[in-house]
Each structure stands twice: as C-alpha cells, then as structure tokens.
C-alpha cells in the first residue's frame with residue numbers, strides 16, 4: 001500500500017489558512033518522471049501542488065496523490081528582444097524576480113507574496129495591485145506546455161487551442177500539469193517603487209480617492225480598518241505606486257538602480273499583531289497604530305519591491321497567529337453597480353467586532369476569457385478571519401448571498417467554505433469549462449479536495 | 459470534505475434513533491451539509507422529518523449493529539452513494555439489566571455484541587473508508603461507566619471500557635491519515651436508556667452532550683467528558699481505593 005518510491009510519502013496537507021486538512025501521498029517528480037507518476041495515480045486521482053499558498057483545499061487531494069514539480073531556479077530563459085520569460089512551472093515568482101529585476105524587467109502580475117509558483121499563478125489566474133490596468137496573470141501568458149491526463153504534452157496559448165488554454169488559466173490544476181510557460185515581462189528602469197500614500201477617514205473617501213486616481217497609477221490597493229465604526233467606518237490607507245524612474249531615486253540608489261535583494265532585512269513596522277493575542281482589543285490597538293502611522297498624504301515615497309509588494313514575506317510564519325483552527329481569507333468581487341453590497345458587508349463586519357487586521361480593498365478592471373477566472377470589473381475585498389469564532393459561519397453565509405445575488409463571486413485560490421451550489425452561481429460558465437475538461441480528462445484523473453467539494457469534478 | 463468552518467457535507471449516524479446521537483448530529487449539521495444518513499434497526503422509527511430542511515437530504519437506512527459481517531459493505535455502499543463520509547457518529551448501545559445477566563448469563567451476549575463487537579466492526583469499516591478518503595471525523599459514544607466499572611452495571615461498563623480503549627487506539631492509528639476520532643464519555647443522561655432510573659450525580663441532557671461533543675469534535679479533541687466536570691471527578695474516582703469506591707452512592 002505504501003509506495004516504494006522514496007520520493008513519495010504520506011503527508012497531512014492543508015492550505016495557507018491551515019483550516020483544511022487531509023492526508024495524501026506526496027510525490028516529487030521532474031518532467032521526465034511525470035508520465036510514470038500520472039500512470040500510477042490511484043482511483044482518487046492526483047493534483048498538482050505548487051508552494052501551497054492557496055488558502056483552502058485546491059492543492060490537496062485526500063486519499064489520492066499530490067504531485068510537486070521539481071525544477072531548479074535555473075529553469076528560466078529570458079528573451080530580452082521579445083520581452084518574455086520562459087519558466088518552468090515549478091519556478092517561483094521569487095526565483096523569477098531575482099533573475100529578471102537586475103536585468104531590467106518585472107513580472108506582469110505579482111501577488112502579495114513572492115512564494116507562489118508560475119504553475120500556481122496560471123492555475124489560479126492570479127491578480128495583483130495592477131489588475132484595473134493590466135488584468136490578471138493569464139492575460140500575459142503567450143504559450144504554455146501542458147501534460148494531459150494521457151501523458152501527452154500539448155502546447156497551447158491564446159492563439160493555439162484557445163479553449164484549452166483558457167480552461168487551464170484559472171483551471172486549478174484540473175486540466176493537466178502545466179510544465180512551463182512563456183509570459184510577457186514589464187521593462188523597468190529601476191527596482192524601486194514610487195509610492196503615494198493617502199490616509200482617509202471614511203470608506204467613502206477611500207473609495208472615491210481610489211476611483212479618482214486609478215487611471216493615473218499602475219498599482220493601487222487600500223487597507224481598511226474593520227474595527228472602526230460610525231463616522232470612521234471603513235477608514236483606511238490607500239497606497240498607489242508605480243515603477244520609479246532613475247530621476248526619482250536618491251544618489252545612493254541611482255548608483256545601482258536595478259539592485260534587488262529580497263532577503264535584505266528591511267525595517268518594517270509590525271505588520272501582524274503578536275502571536276497568541278489576536279483578540280478584539282489587541283487588534284483594535286494594532287489597527288489604530290497602523291492607521292495613525294500612515295501620513296495623511298505623502299507622494300513619491302521611494303520603496304523597495306519587497307516592502308511595497310511582499311511585506312508579509314518579511315514576517316515568518318505569520319499564518320500561525322490564528323492558532324490551531326487556522327483562518328480563512330474571505331475574498332469576493334462585486335460589479336461596480338453593486339457597490340452597496342460592498343458597503344453593507346463592510347458595515348456588518350465592523351458591527352461584528354471581529355479581530356480583523358488583514359484587509360485588502362481593490363478595484364478590478366474587466367475579466368479575461370477564462371471561464372473560471374475570478375476577476376470581473378468592480379470592487380474586490382479580501383479579509384482574513386480566524387475560524388475559531390462561532391459567529392463567523394453565519395456571517396459569511398449572509399455575505400455569500402449578498403455577493404452572489406449581486407452577480408459577484410469568490411476567488412477559488414482563497415475559497416475554503418463554498419458549497420457546490422454557491423460556486424455554480426458565481427461561475428455561470430462552469431459548463432463551458434467542464435466540456436473542455438471532459439475532453440482532456442475523460443477519466444477524471446485530476447481531482448482535489450476543492451474540486452470534489454465544489455462539484456468541479458466527479 | 460468538511461469546509462474550513464468545520465461544516466461537514468455528509469453526516470452518518472449509526473443508531474439513528476439514539477437521543478444523544480441525534481443531539482450531536484443536530485449540532486454538527488451546518489448550512490453546507492447536504493446529506494444526513496440515519497442508520498437504524500427499525501426504519502419506521504427514524505423520524506427523518508425532525509431534521510428536514512431545504513438542501514439537506516435525510517436518508518434512512520436499515521442497519522443492525524449485530525449483523526457485523528454486513529458492516530463493511532454497508533459503509534462502502536454509503537460512500538458510493540453519498541461521496542466522502544465527513545462525520546460518522548457511532549451512537550447505538552444497550553444498557554441491559556445486570557440482574558438479568560446474573561440470572562441468565564447468555565443474555566449479556568447481545569449487549570456485548572452491540573456495544574463492543576458491533577461498534578468495533580463499524581468503527582473499523584468507517585475508519586477504513588476515512589483512511590481511503592484521507593480525512594474524516596469519527597465520534598464514538600463511550601461512557602464514564604467504562605472509566606471505572608461498577609458493581610451495578612459491570613457488563614455494560616466493561617463493554618464501554620473496551621470500546622473506549624478501541625477508540626483511543628484507532629484515533630492514534632488514523633491520525634497520520636488525516637482522520638480524527640473523538641470518544642465521548644457521558645455521565646448519566648436523561649434519555650430513553652435511563653428512563654425510570656434514579657439520576658446519578660451530574661446528570662445532564664442530550665442537548666448538553668450534543669453541544670459539548672460537537673465543540674470537542676471541532677476542536678479536534680480525542681476525548682470529551684459530558685458534562686465537562688466529570689473529567690475532574692474521574693481524575694479522583696479513578697484512583698480511589700477499591701473499598702472506598704465500592705461504597706460510593708453512584709446510582
């Protein structure tokens with residue numbers, strides 16, 4: 001019963017939220033060994049796992065196999081003429097940035113952590129602070145190689161079997177194994193970000209400031225204080241940013257404008273309340289300090305890439321602060337005309353007095369052709385909530401109804417609570433996606449805990 | 459699989475008419491729950507309507523704890539029909555009458571078969587299914603009567619002692635497979651089983667047992683005492699000298 005292969009071992013896996021656990025056989029393979037690994041998948045099937053940065057259960061497969069693609073950081077080819085990078089799917093955004101930033105390039109989209117793989121970035125069709133302007137990761141992929149359930153390898157792209165390409169973008173690993181991909185890079189003059197900060201005393205100010213500035217900035221995101229109420233409801237800090245030009249750098253930085261050292265210890269304010277004290281009082285104080293620390297208005301502040309894009313990566317194991325029950329990230333988008341739903345949810349969260357410190361409010365631009373891609377033009381909110389609180393479940397159910405009723409949806413990379421019925425409401429193009437999946441995986445070889453929970457497969 | 463909010467999709471209650479079992483099931487059922495299976499000796503007594511609500515399928519299946527050679531197939535059939543079994547509660551049990559056993563020893567056999575043999579075989583079958591799934595939560599109704607057996611009900615007590623020991627070991631065996639086993643040790647609970655009996659100290663209701671058991675399951679505990687104070691009571695009782703223990707007025 002136990003596989004003889006030493007690279008395969010049984011492990012209890014969970015997502016980043018540490019709130020979904022199941023045991024599977026973890027198999028590490030490289031591309032050469034992959035066909036054999038696929039052929040020996042058990043009845044419960046297999047699923048790819050990147051760096052496990054999804055919050056819920058998409059990269060785990062209880063009772064089945066979970067595959068990880070081994071690939072060194074050298075598995076990258078930069079084509080400066082075309083402005084593209086071809087990277088093995090197991091390569092992380094961290095690896096990519098270390099390779100391309102010193103050469104004057106940036107990734108087209110980065111999430112709030114650099115520890116995600118290229119495979120995970122495509123499979124979740126991740127978005128960044130620039131979605132309103134540049135769309136999601138899939139928009140920038142020119143081609144990818146996919147090993148299908150029958151172990152044949154196909155090359156697909158927006159102009160080659162576009163159906164399978166877009167089913168794979170956002171397809172949560174259920175159309176096959178992404179082996180590598182070629183995607184566009186963004187040319188940069190410096191490795192710094194010029195940041196404008198606005199502290200706003202009310203949600204309305206945050207939102208109107210965001211809308212007012214979105215056409216002028218590449219990156220835009222706001223933090224909201226969900227413990228503030230009444231006249232301060234939804235007060236927050238908006239940080240807009242753009243890649244700094246050489247002229248914007250001080251003389252020291254200008255000497256080596258493309259320097260990139262992600263490991264350098266940068267002094268950051270405490271981004272997360274200390275371990276073991278996540279309660280209303282401590283988080284209230286934390287939020288107050290966080291809000292006050294922000295200048296009312298400061299433009300052209302020059303920051304490093306890790307400070308602006310990946311501050312949480314500077315805090316080790318912060319996802320453990322919620323204790324053994326873990327947490328969920330509740331992330332949804334609603335269309336622009338459903339702004340009242342967003343407001344209602346923020347009001348209810350503030351009224352619920354939950355100890356929430358991690359919040360992200362963002363504008364989304366239009367979505368892409370991928371049937372399971374999350375973004376659609378409108379407002380998105382993401383909040384981290386510890387699941388220990390019994391009031392969380394009914395609260396979130398109420399939000400689900402509001403979001404789905406307004407034509408919004410939830411992000412599969414964060415989802416850990418949806419039912420199959422709710423998922424179908426949020427993703428009306430599911431049948432279209434399933435038709436492609438049935439074509440490329442008629443036997444249902446690919447499956448995850450999430451795919452079973454949401455009725456994506458089986 | 460249950461979601462991050464501890465909401466199971468599928469719940470199976472073995473001993474589907476047990477008052478305690480039903481109270482635990484009610485506490486664990488959540489909006490995300492789609493299927494509740496009541497596995498019962500007499501389907502006509504199952505009263506599925508008490509659980510019925512929109513979106514929840516309440517299924518009644520005939521099941522007799524003594525028919526041990528059918529248990530594994532029964533569990534596999536449930537999984538084939540309803541998908542992964544997220545939560546299973548083994549609640550069936552018989553108290554029996556110690557005086558009757560003394561008069562006619564063979565009558566103890568049925569109680570032992572139900573309480574121990576039947577529960578162990580179902581436990582193994584469910585454990586096997588959950589191991590194949592890589593997740594699941596099994597709740598086993600033990601009893602304080604098994605913690606230290608008493609003169610008044612030593613047949614029943616010994617069956618629960620065995621079952622409790624089984625549940626603890628099964629929990630350790632299944633842990634690396636993502637499966638959790640919770641042994642619930644109630645004291646005296648006012649149910650059909652104890653009707654007409656004089657209540658023992660710390661007597662409680664099925665509802666309280668249901669709440670505490672469900673909390674324990676969500677918190678991942680291997681043992682739950684109901685009411686919780688019994689845990690401390692038995693810390694003392696367990697070590698009392700026999701001659702003192704024998705004389706205690708424990709009902």
Ligand SMILES: Cc1cc2nc3c(=O)[nH]c(=O)nc-3n(C[C@H](O)[C@H](O)[C@H](O)COP(=O)(O)OP(=O)(O)OC[C@H]3O[C@@H](n4cnc5c(N)ncnc54)[C@H](O)[C@@H]3O)c2cc1C
Pocket residue numbers: 016047048049050051052053054055058059069089090110111112113115116117118119120121123124125126127128129171172173174176177178179312413414
């Ligand atoms: C702190 C933090 C901040 C984040 N911020 C953002 C954000 O700003 N925007 C955003 O969009 N997301 C964000 N995320 C989520 C993250 O970007 C996604 O969950 C991403 O998919 C994680 O990549 P991974 O390599 O860890 O993949 P995993 O979590 O391991 O897997 C995710 C999915 O990708 C599939 N997959 C992985 N590799 C392959 C492959 N080679 N072939 C096929 N399928 C594959 C898996 O099967 C699974 O379905 C954040 C996560 C964290 C922890």
Ligand SMILES: NC(=O)c1ccc[n+]([C@@H]2O[C@H](COP(=O)([O-])OP(=O)(O)OC[C@H]3O[C@@H](n4cnc5c(N)ncnc54)[C@H](OP(=O)(O)O)[C@@H]3O)[C@@H](O)[C@H]2O)c1
Pocket residue numbers: 472473474475476477478479498499500503521522523524548549550551552553572599600601602643644645646647648649650651652
């Ligand atoms: N009540 C207490 O004080 C107390 C204390 C500690 C532990 N417990 C334990 O808690 C569990 C539940 O008891 P309860 O208080 O809820 O009593 P209950 O309502 O009498 O439940 C006992 C259940 O066992 C079922 N059962 C008996 N023989 C069976 C068989 N051969 N096959 C299938 N089912 C069978 C009964 O089904 P029928 O409807 O067909 O009879 C009934 O559903 C039992 O294991 C009991 O030992 C109870």
